[in-house]
Amino acid sequence: MGEIEDGEADHITTDVQGQKCALVCECPAPESVSRKDNLPFLNAVLKNPVCKLYRFPTSDNKWMRIREQMSESILSFHIPKELISLQIKEDLCRNQELKELGELSPHWDNLRKNVLIHCDQMVNMYQDILTELSKETGSSFKSSSNKGEKTLEFVPVNLHLQRMHVHSPHLKDALYDVITVGAPAAHFQGFKNGGLRKLLHRFETERRNTGYQFIYYSPENTAKAKEVLSNINQLQPLIATHADLLLNSASQHSPDSLKNSLKMLSEKTEHFVHAFKDQLVRSALLALYTARPGGVLKKPPSPKDGTEENSSQDPPPPMRRQDSIPHHSDYDEEEWDRVWANVGKSLNCIIAMVDKLIERDADSEGSSGGGQDGEKDPSLVDSIITHPKEDWYEQLYPLILTLKDCMGEVVNRAKQSLTFVLLQELAYSLPQCLMLTLRRDVVFSQALAGLVCGFIIKLHTSLHDPGFLEQLHTVGLLVQYEGLLSTYSDEIGMLEDMAVGISDLKKVAFKIIEAKSNDVLPAITGRREHYVVEVKLPARMFEILPLQIKEGQLLHVCPVLFNVGINEQQTLAERFGDVSLQESINQENFELLKEYYTVFMEKMPPDYISHFQEQNDLKGLLENLHQNIQAKKRKNVEIMWLAATICRKLNGIRFTCCKSAKDRTSMSVTLEQCSILRDEHQLHKDFFIRALDCMRSRQTQGALNESDDPETGCLSDNKPTSRHFYPVALLLVSSHLLVVWLILSLALLLAKYQ
Incomplete structure (x- = not known):
């Protein structure tokens, strides 16, 4: 975001003494935000920004100014429509190739006919979904209340950009972006039998052990x-x-x-x-x-x-x-x-x-x-x-x-x-195979929409950073997902879906091309095993890029996921359930992060690395992260802090996800923002809690609560809020309180379902 104008600075000094919340004003006109940011090209991707202005004291009693912005992205619907169109073409081509396979023995010919019948049905289903998506107008994001709708299952839940612009008296202006989105998961299909991670493993095991009727290929x-x-x-x-x-x-x-x-x-x-x-x-x-x-x-x-x-x-x-x-x-x-x-x-x-x-x-x-x-x-x-x-x-x-x-x-x-x-x-197992393909397409579509949004925003933000551009075409872009899902009940299936969807992003590459018209929305080419996203830039921005990128070199991404369940359900999972899924996901993705760091140190120029190492003790952070993953500590939020810090220091894209990208996500993002103000911009230690409460208050952060839907625009004051993690904080104080809480929870559950 751009600098705060002098007129705004004068307005900021007029806050009321003694107020707990340091909110100054709300930006009424989205156009003003775009004008100050001097990035009007982003208007093609971001819509309906909500902007809040704050000021907080620094440790030396000076003032820092903060602008917080949340924006929707029209890519929530654009990317799924592009992807479904490609998948329909791919499936139609495959069906035609099956028909042209030639004469087969009766056994194989009957199998082929059966496959073609089911595949044609799947193509018709995809075409119907694409037709319904094309009819969608109005909001440019899918609300959490619609996450179970079949026609919207390819669309991510609550995809937003959360941006904090800090104007500090000590340091130059800084931007901190986090993409918030609901965990990529097949909510319509449900999680009764688990998520993709378990379903794919079971499917391959059964297919490997199948009878004589089929030939097994890995x-x-x-x-x-x-x-x-x-x-x-x-x-x-x-x-x-x-x-x-x-x-x-x-x-x-x-x-x-x-x-x-x-x-x-x-x-x-x-x-x-x-x-x-x-x-x-x-x-x-x-x-x-x-x-x-x-x-x-x-x-x-x-x-x-x-x-x-x-x-x-x-x-x-x-x-x-x-x-x-x-x-x-x-x-x-x-x-x-x-x-x-x-x-x-x-x-x-x-x-x-x-x-x-x-x-x-x-x-x-x-x-x-x-x-x-x-x-x-x-x-x-x-x-x-x-x-x-x-x-x-x-x-x-x-x-x-x-x-x-x-x-x-x-x-x-x-x-x-x-x-x-x-x-x-x-x-083999026709309905199951095609339903797995559908589920994987759904989850991947949600993950890809968020990735493309994050990539475009990161590219525009860092377009004038030669080091980032060299890193982009030499090493690739780090994409770090912070998961807040519990390993309990349906959220186990969501986490299994999310893990596979994020892993599948490795088969995505980006290509930056010069825009030849006013249509600057990204386009997708390729097939399920390898997609290329073409990002269009105006000529004046395209000329800034290095020669390798301008010549069409593919830009790869390294997606990593670290999950730490933090809600009450995770307490039950850690006491009486199984957290091995979370542990294995964190360990696997740590190896990917470590591999990216190794390639980064090997391929980046020595002068850049020497300057980089002076500013960042990445090796120590990685070792600390590994120790915390191995420690298997309950609700170890240190894993999230370390992974997020490493991602920011490696010029990566940050994502924060929970079930619906509302309650837990807002808690995490606001805490991260205040921690950045404290650690990077010398926020006064006595104002840390005030800043946190200010960003989380209903007046300034309307919308990110499980009981208050941002998309409905209504508040339910008669419902309790868990925004401040009071239940979790109390449970961590004493094991006796935990026992009391469990008894009360069971009593409430019994009363609810009787």
């Missing part, structure tokens, strides 16, 4: 099959385009253009060839061979051998009918090697031809420049080059055609075999 192999299929779909049209550009350069007789076109064609073709150097493709081809009716292997005509331009195709071998299940010896495994190797051979022929054309052209120019015919080197008179200079196009065209034919043969076989791998995943 999740890694299934993901690899999807990756290769995606590479095929991307590389084949690119290679065809570069091949046409090569022919165009040949028709123009431009040696330089011919070299450049050949370089691009070679790079893409080599990527294409290497994509099939995997044992999975071989095993999938054999599995598909055994699934053909009666063991019939239908071999299309062999592609042209790239070493012989004009050789005729060999006739297809006669089809052989085997017993019901053919033996491995009936399948020629070397045939696949020959098929995809022909692509490389065809490319080599094109390279040789281009080299000879350019060499002959250079020799002819040198000969004519000498003013005499002179004898040419016999080695340059190759049998391939028998046409005059004007026939470059005609000499390259047959080789390009051969390359495309060989590629078509490879693509046809690889697509069918890898689609057969995907059929295995879908055929």
Whole structure:
């Protein structure tokens, strides 16, 4: 946010003496906030800001000024709609590939028909959800009261930016951003059987132990099959385009253009060839061979051998009918090697031809420049080059055609075999498999919407920081989630969903492009295993970026989750339940954070690291965090403080999540803000509690309470508030009070459900 204007400063000095809350005023016009921030581009992402102004004394009796702002984000709905559209296209493409799988034995054909029926139903469901989302108008965020609605299940709950701008007399102005959002979870589907972490593990265990009807492929192999299929779909049209550009350069007789076109064609073709150097493709081809009716292997005509331009195709071998299940010896495994190797051979022929054309052209120019015919080197008179200079196009065209034919043969076989791998995943326990896919899509959509919002805000805030921009394209961006879910009842399932959804963010990369129009909303491309989010910047902002980012380098993120349950239910879980889920999540994510720190220290420039180490004792903080995770202390909030501090010092994005991003989230965020004022900006120690109460008061923090919905705009004064953690604080004083509290709680529960 921008600096506070002088007019505001005069107004701030007029607070009433003796008032507990140091709130000065509420910014009435959102436009003024955008103007002062000098970041109008953020208006495309943030809407309806609510701004509060405070002043607090420092330790040397001077005054600091604080502006607190909470904003909605229209990405709450935009990102899910983009994502669902992509998933519909992906599923339609997969269904078409299943239909084109060819003739299968009755067993596999029946499975395929069953899979297609269920997949078509899922596509229709996604289309209905997308239609309903497109009708949504009004509020740009989903309220907690709607978290169980089916049509809104892809939308995150209460996604907001919580921003604190500190204008301190000692330090330069500072911004502190936290994205608050409800824990990514499938609330509509419920948590009766647990969340994604448990459901996926159970599903894979059962599928691994399934009977003879299916062929088991590990999740890694299934993901690899999807990756290769995606590479095929991307590389084949690119290679065809570069091949046409090569022919165009040949028709123009431009040696330089011919070299450049050949370089691009070679790079893409080599990527294409290497994509099939995997044992999975071989095993999938054999599995598909055994699934053909009666063991019939239908071999299309062999592609042209790239070493012989004009050789005729060999006739297809006669089809052989085997017993019901053919033996491995009936399948020629070397045939696949020959098929995809022909692509490389065809490319080599094109390279040789281009080299000879350019060499002959250079020799002819040198000969004519000498003013005499002179004898040419016999080695340059190759049998391939028998046409005059004007026939470059005609000499390259047959080789390009051969390359495309060989590629078509490879693509046809690889697509069918890898689609057969995907059929295995879908055929087993069809309803459960598709419902797991739906649940994972729902959770991922909620997590991605928050991530994109946080990335764009962080990019705009740090756009003029060269160190951050270098870190962004060299190491990637750290994204730290603070979870406040308990390991009790339904929140166990929410935490399991959240852990998988945040882990899935590793397959997201960002790409920054220059905006060509007024539409600056981010766009998404890719597939479920790898998404690319394109962030658009105006030209004046795009020019600030380093060359690597401007050239389209993908920017990766490192998401980590640390969870500490802090409510009354967590007390029950720690006394009588199981907290192993929380412990394992924290330990796993500490290893990820430690790995990010190691890469950061290795790849960042030494001068930046030396300056960085002077300001931040990150190694000590990491060791302290590890000790606290290993200590297994009850309600160890030190884990949250340390993780948040490390994230801020590593230029990361901070998220705070609980069930609905209201009560516990507001408690955590306000406490973090006051702690920052104390530790970083010398807030007077006697005013820490006052500042905390001020930020949490109903008059200044209306909205973040379980009994007071911000979206409804009403207060329920007759309901008790847990904003100050009075129950938890009392329970920590004495074990006797805990026993009394448990007895009273059980009595209330019995009375409630009788």
